[in-house]
Amino acid sequence: MNIxxxxxxxxxxxxxxxxxxxxxxxxxxxxxxxxxxxTHQSLKVGEWFKEKGVEAITVxxxxxxxxxxxxxxxxxxxxxxxxxxQAELINELAADVKLNLLVDNVEAINAIKDRLxxxxxxxxxxxxxxxxxxxxxxxxxxxxxxAKAIKSAxxxxxxxxxxxxxxxxxxxxxxxxxxxxKLTKSRIASAKEYIADLSADLEICMGDTPTCSVGEDFSGIxxxxxxxxxxYDVMQVFIGSCQSADIAVAMVCPVVSINKQTxxxxxxxxxxxxxxxxxxxxDKVIFGLIVQQDSKxxxxxxxxxxxxxxxxxxxxxxxxxxxxxxxxxxDLLTILPIHSCLTAEAMGSYLxxxxxxxxxxxxxxxxxxx
Amino acid sequence: MNIxxxxxxxxxxxxxxxxxxxxxxxxxxxxxxxxxxxTHQSLKVGEWFKEKGVEAITVxxxxxxxxxxxxxxxxxxxxxxxxxxQAELINELAADVKLNLLVDNVEAINAIKDRLxxxxxxxxxxxxxxxxxxxxxxxxxxxxxxAKAIKSAxxxxxxxxxxxxxxxxxxxxxxxxxxxxKLTKSRIASAKEYIADLSADLEICMGDTPTCSVGEDFSGIxxxxxxxxxxYDVMQVFIGSCQSADIAVAMVCPVVSINKQTxxxxxxxxxxxxxxxxxxxxDKVIFGLIVQQDSKxxxxxxxxxxxxxxxxxxxxxxxxxxxxxxxxxxDLLTILPIHSCLTAEAMGSYLxxxxxxxxxxxxxxxxxxx
Numbered sequence: 221m222n223i224x225x226x227x228x229x230x231x232x233x234x235x236x237x238x239x240x241x242x243x244x245x246x247x248x249x250x251x252x253x254x255x256x257x258x259t260h261q262s263l264k265v266g267e268w269f270k271e272k273g274v275e276a277i278t279v280x281x282x283x284x285x286x287x288x289x290x291x292x293x294x295x296x297x298x299x300x301x302x303x304x305x306q307a308e309l310i311n312e313l314a315a316d317v318k319l320n321l322l323v324d325n326v327e328a329i330n331a332i333k334d335r336l337x338x339x340x341x342x343x344x345x346x347x348x349x350x351x352x353x354x355x356x357x358x359x360x361x362x363x364x365x366x367a368k369a370i371k372s373a374x375x376x377x378x379x380x381x382x383x384x385x386x387x388x389x390x391x392x393x394x395x396x397x398x399x400x401x402k403l404t405k406s407r408i409a410s411a412k413e414y415i416a417d418l419s420a421d422l423e424i425c426m427g428d429t430p431t432c433s434v435g436e437d438f439s440g441i442x443x444x445x446x447x448x449x450x451x452y453d454v455m456q457v458f459i460g461s462c463q464s465a466d467i468a469v470a471m472v473c474p475v476v477s478i479n480k481q482t483x484x485x486x487x488x489x490x491x492x493x494x495x496x497x498x499x500x501x502x503d504k505v506i507f508g509l510i511v512q513q514d515s516k517x518x519x520x521x522x523x524x525x526x527x528x529x530x531x532x533x534x535x536x537x538x539x540x541x542x543x544x545x546x547x548x549x550x551d552l553l554t555i556l557p558i559h560s561c562l563t564a565e566a567m568g569s570y571l572x573x574x575x576x577x578x579x580x581x582x583x584x585x586x587x588x589x590x
Numbered sequence: 591m592n593i594x595x596x597x598x599x600x601x602x603x604x605x606x607x608x609x610x611x612x613x614x615x616x617x618x619x620x621x622x623x624x625x626x627x628x629t630h631q632s633l634k635v636g637e638w639f640k641e642k643g644v645e646a647i648t649v650x651x652x653x654x655x656x657x658x659x660x661x662x663x664x665x666x667x668x669x670x671x672x673x674x675x676q677a678e679l680i681n682e683l684a685a686d687v688k689l690n691l692l693v694d695n696v697e698a699i700n701a702i703k704d705r706l707x708x709x710x711x712x713x714x715x716x717x718x719x720x721x722x723x724x725x726x727x728x729x730x731x732x733x734x735x736x737a738k739a740i741k742s743a744x745x746x747x748x749x750x751x752x753x754x755x756x757x758x759x760x761x762x763x764x765x766x767x768x769x770x771x772k773l774t775k776s777r778i779a780s781a782k783e784y785i786a787d788l789s790a791d792l793e794i795c796m797g798d799t800p801t802c803s804v805g806e807d808f809s810g811i812x813x814x815x816x817x818x819x820x821x822y823d824v825m826q827v828f829i830g831s832c833q834s835a836d837i838a839v840a841m842v843c844p845v846v847s848i849n850k851q852t853x854x855x856x857x858x859x860x861x862x863x864x865x866x867x868x869x870x871x872x873d874k875v876i877f878g879l880i881v882q883q884d885s886k887x888x889x890x891x892x893x894x895x896x897x898x899x900x901x902x903x904x905x906x907x908x909x910x911x912x913x914x915x916x917x918x919x920x921d922l923l924t925i926l927p928i929h930s931c932l933t934a935e936a937m938g939s940y941l942x943x944x945x946x947x948x949x950x951x952x953x954x955x956x957x958x959x960x
Contacts, residue, residue: 223675224673224675224676224678224679225651225653225673225675225676258902258903280902280903281595281858281903282595283595300846300858300903300904301846301847301856301858302846303594303595303844303846303858304919304920305593305594305595305844305920305922306594306595308594309594324847325847325848325919327848327918327919327920328846328847328919328920331919331920351852352856352901352904352906353846353847353849353856353904356851386901474673474675476670476671476672476673476698476723477671477694477695477698477723478695478697479723481726482721486671486722486723488651488670488671488673491865491867491932492932492935492952495861495865495866496865496866496867496932497861497866531722531756532628532650532931532932532935533628533650533651533670534670534722534723536722548697549674549695549697549698549701550674550675550697550698550701552675561902562861562862562866562902565862565902566936568952568954582862582938582954583953583954584938584952584953584954
């Protein structure tokens with residue numbers, strides 16, 4: 221491989237192991253797996269899921285749904301509040317695939333119902349504590365109103381209830397995650413109870429990487445739609461969802477400047493490559509962790525090494541004394557991203573350890589492989 | 591215009607006024623203007639500069655240089671530390687255009703000098719206080735060593751000294767900016783003095799939007815290369831570089847969910863559209879300011895309205911009581927970005943107020959205009 225500029229490596233073996241683990245977990249518990257593809261956004265990575273028997277997927281936009289529908293996926297959930305302005309694209313998609321959307325208000329249903337040309341299934345999005353979107357789990361009257369509005373619309377059917385326990389991202393241990401998992405299960409189950417009389421086969425789907433990675437007892441749950449687990453990242457290590465050895469993507473960046481006074485190194489790789497997501501770590505804000513490079517990919521984070529700041533295309537890296545003394549201009553540093561979803565989106569393509577191109581929906585790879 | 595999903599609007603009139611102002615300032619002071627195109631990254635916006643007589647440009651990567659070289663720009667400065675791994679691309683570019691690069695160490699020069707096939711000019715990058723890259727302004731021996739290494743290499747010529755006073759971004763008033771401007775001018779001038787005997791026509795170039803917007807006395811400076819001024823943004827308003835009426839780009843995002851309990855609104859528009867840059871404002875961290883929409887574009891920020899948080903494609907917005915009471919699912923909100931460079935990069939295209947497509951190097955517009 222001849223890497224000359226910031227490149228997002230994907231370790232196919234680690235990625236497939238992450239996929240295997242979640243597929244097995246779902247199978248073992250009789251759960252339908254609707255993996256969220258917003259993390260990888262890749263047709264190639266999608267094939268790795270298909271090889272394991274996955275048939276239904278989740279995405280975060282209608283445009284992304286179209287990208288995967290074009291590759292033959294035919295059951296797609298768009299886990300984002302129904303955007304009535306995109307009725308045309310909804311019709312186009314629903315003509316081709318089994319389309320599930322999310323909704324959390326009656327207004328959107330009323331605004332779109334007469335414009336639909338093909339059947340669409342709706343999950344009612346339930347807020348089980350994250351406080352972002354969804355009807356609150358204990359708001360029985362609103363959950364029932366939304367359900368009735370769906371049932372009364374000719375082209376709509378009621379699929380079930382969906383929750384993203386996004387507050388699990390605030391966890392910092394397996395115990396934290398399991399507490400959130402337990403509460404989420406009970407809240408989403410109670411939300412479903414309010415509308416159980418409206419349909420016999422309502423599905424409960426929940427989707428967040430921390431609880432789906434760590435949780436064992438999924439009783440009462442029908443389907444899961446985690447996404448980040450396909451790659452994991454530094455944030456998930458800090459949350460307690462995975463080990464750093466599970467992280468399946470890493471940035472490789474050229475060293476372009478070495479500051480002997482500050483003992484810091486500048487890499488070609490900034491906000492437009494990593495995104496600006498960061499984490500607190502040892503009382504510092506960091507934007508990535510430096511790992512050992514080896515012939516088979518990369519190893520564990522090197523103690524005392526991290527990305528300290530990012531501007532548009534510059535990254536400033538702190539190295540351990542030993543690594544600083546050895547680093548040279550023109551070397552490549554390998555870096556675990558804080559948030560793999562946003563780094564993959566920013567990069568818009570991947571390179572396998574064998575040097576093969578892997579696509580991304582954002583397709584920001586115009587000068588590949590230059 | 592039929593906007594159905596997050597869209598980055600560009601107000602051509604405001605943008606051209608920003609260009610005019612900087613072109614006039616440079617002309618009036620006998621400064622060469624080398625505008626930094628990393629903010630807009632657009633061939634179309636580049637044409638607006640060309641119409642005003644601009645001939646030399648600055649970019650942040652060799653790939654971006656190639657994008658603009660392909661459109662006929664023939665003097666391009668890549669304001670990023672020389673990346674020796676991209677020698678091939680440097681040769682390809684230097685065959686076609688007058689190419690200026692930045693360097694801050696002897697090692698990079700020695701590593702690349704025998705691989706160059708065409709003449710390349712180098713600015714020595716000077717650190718005048720930002721502490722990111724560059725030889726420190728008072729490190730006479732290193733500045734001289736780098737200069738001599740350039741002079742002794744057959745294909746290299748010494749263009750001058752370059753500084754990005756990035757610490758001006760910490761300013762919070764015109765007075766702060768002018769203090770940094772004054773210090774930067776004196777430091778970059780003293781850096782040049784150390785090597786003045788090596789060449790008769792060394793250029794001093796400095797490039798940051800705050801000092802170039804606010805500064806008046808450019809004596810001693812030969813060229814400027816600001817970039818962000820073409821659009822400005824909320825960050826520049828807070829720094830003191832511009833007024834909010836000068837901001838030439840704004841995001842338009844559909845409202846998809848309204849939370850009556852929290853009185854917050856969810857828009858379709860998250861980190862992959864805005865980027866995650868943020869600012870502190872009235873003791874809150876914000877990710878954008880909501881503006882009045884009008885038939886000609888947009889007006890001033892609405893008091894009490896701001897983007898409170900961003901996840902991958904969701905944005906959570908706080909509205910004033912009046913605006914909250916009026917907002918409906920399916921409405922469009924217009925939002926000034928915190929950092930226009932990163933928002934433009936994340937969006938990968940623009941729409942003029944007349945509904946015309948404007949290109950961006952990132953080209954993340956695969957499903958345009960759907």
